[in-house]
Amino acid sequence: MNWKRNIQVRDLDPGQRLEVTCKSCGHVHYLTREAICSSPEREFLYLDEVERDTVCKARGCRGAVRIAIIGDGPTSAFVGGMA
Ligand SMILES: [Zn+2]
DSSP: OOHHHHOBGGGSOTTOEEEEEETTTOOEEEEEHHHHOSSGGGGGOBHHHHHHHOBOOSTTTOOBEEEEESSSSGGGTTGGGGO
């Protein structure tokens, strides 16, 4: 699936959370559109670029991560309990 190359940060719903899973240690953290947009031009990053740009937040790891959108939009807003 190439959806990460087709979705820009600015396409995300406000409050949409992205699940970020470390490929090295499995640590999970979450990103929001607001968290990604630490500067205005970051709105135009595609999610595959965000993925390359993001590292594991576990202390001392900084491994590569995989990004997943939690649910598939507003209708799945209640799929939050899986973490
Ligand atoms: Zn890690």
